[in-house]
Amino acid sequence: MPIYEYACSECHENFDKLVKSMSSDEKIACPKCGSKKTARTLSVFAVGAEGAKARPSAPSGGGCGRCGGPGPCPSGF
Numbered sequence: 441m442p443i444y445e446y447a448c449s450e451c452h453e454n455f456d457k458l459v460k461s462m463s464s465d466e467k468i469a470c471p472k473c474g475s476k477k478t479a480r481t482l483s484v485f486a487v488g489a490e491g492a493k494a495r496p497s498a499p500s501g502g503g504c505g506r507c508g509g510p511g512p513c514p515s516g517f
Contacts, residue, residue, distance in 0.1 A: 444468075445483050450475035 443458050448470035457468050467476040 445481045446470075446478045447481045448473060448475055449477040449479065454481065 441458050441460055443456050445454065445456055446468055447454050451470060451473040453470055453472040455471055459466075459468075468478050469476050470478055
């Protein structure tokens with residue numbers, strides 16, 4: 441079951457909803473105001489994956505690439 445992001449055109453609330461079917465035409469009610477004037481929006485995750493700025497995989501100076509701390513990673517990664 442996919443999770444979709446929605447926006448309410450009445451109160452401008454943004455919310456997520458677990459939907460039973462990807463092809464469902466069911467109108468989703470806003471959890472804040474109850475309006476069914478809602479629309480699916482682009483997922484921040486989907487948009488961010490392509491539009492994200494490139495960043496180095498590890499900080500300069502020999503720091504940990506996972507946690508950003510100095511030296512080897514204390515978490516063992």
